[in-house]
Every structure is written in C-alpha cells, then in structure tokens.
Amino acid sequence: MASQQQVKQYIAYWFLVGKTVYINNGQQVRKPQSVIQQDQFSSEFEACWQEILSPESGHCYLQGTDQTVEELLSPDWDVEPCARCEMPIPLKNSGVKTGACPCVDVENWPNDELPKPHLPVNNQQHLGGISNRLQGEDNLDEIRNRLDGIEKHSPDFPKTSEVYYGNRK
Numbered sequence: 001m002a003s004q005q006q007v008k009q010y011i012a013y014w015f016l017v018g019k020t021v022y023i024n025n026g027q028q029v030r031k032p033q034s035v036i037q038q039d040q041f042s043s044e045f046e047a048c049w050q051e052i053l054s055p056e057s058g059h060c061y062l063q064g065t066d067q068t069v070e071e072l073l074s075p076d077w078d079v080e081p082c083a084r085c086e087m088p089i090p091l092k093n094s095g096v097k098t099g100a101c102p103c104v105d106v107e108n109w110p111n112d113e114l115p116k117p118h119l120p121v122n123n124q125q126h127l128g129g130i131s132n133r134l135q136g137e138d139n140l141d142e143i144r145n146r147l148d149g150i151e152k153h154s155p156d157f158p159k160t161s162e163v164y165y166g167n168r169k
Ligand SMILES: [Zn+2]
Pocket: 082, 083, 084, 085, 086, 087, 101, 102, 103, 104
C-alpha cells in the first residue's frame, strides 16, 4: 500500500517531467505551473494535491496510467521506482505486471545528461516506511555501539545519569 506521501511525491515527480493529472474521471486536466518553491512544494501544487484527494474530484489519475489515486492508496498497490528510469510508478502488490511506466511516451527519456527531477528536501524527510525503518536501525546500532563501549570501560554497568556525566568529562 502506498502512503499518501508516496502518492503525492509520485504525482509531483511526474508533473516535473511534464505530465498532467486527469480529474473528474478524465473530464478535466490539472497541471500546476510550479511544483516546487524554494525547498518545499509550491502552494499551487499543494492546492492541486488537495483537489486530487477531494472526493468531489471523482477518479483522478496521472496521464498515461490506468491507476486512480484512490487505487494507489488502497492495499492493492504500491509506488515503486521504475526499472528503466527510477521514477516512481504504480506496482500491483500481487506482483502481476502492470502497464508500462508513464515514461514510455516522454521524449528523450531517461536522459542521463539532464539532472533527474528531485523533490524538496524537507518533504523527503517525511518519507514513510523504508527510510524511517532504516533510520530506526541506524539508531539501534548506535545505541548498541555505545552500550558496548560502556561495558568495556566500566566493570559495573552504570546508571543512565552516570553515563551522561561520564561522556561529558
Ligand atoms: Zn520509467
């Protein structure tokens, strides 16, 4: 299941490549002029994303894909990097091969000479799932290392306060 943040980034990435989003079951098209403003999403993009999420907008989907945003947020779907261009694409959880990446009809794509689209750093930090889990494991390793160090240097396992003052000396 793709998180709302993942789907939002998926839409943002493809806007940056020039794709549009269809809303109201394909009757209307949305394409913000700007996606990023300094180090965050533009207010225009945020407003567009809220419109996409709104139940009043009916089925919304990225140009060149069959999966609606609603489907991507259901347990049946994930958003994973495309094998060809590394852009986020819909992937069915069952492992069944789905339609082509939206990149198939983008000219000169993937283009190694151009910088890949990237999203604001601030929003990357909120990526759920894998990156959070990795950070958690990093922290655990750090804690384990510290505990190892403490056990090596003191015969009696110190209380937390003693560890704190010990490190400060
Ligand atoms: Zn691709």
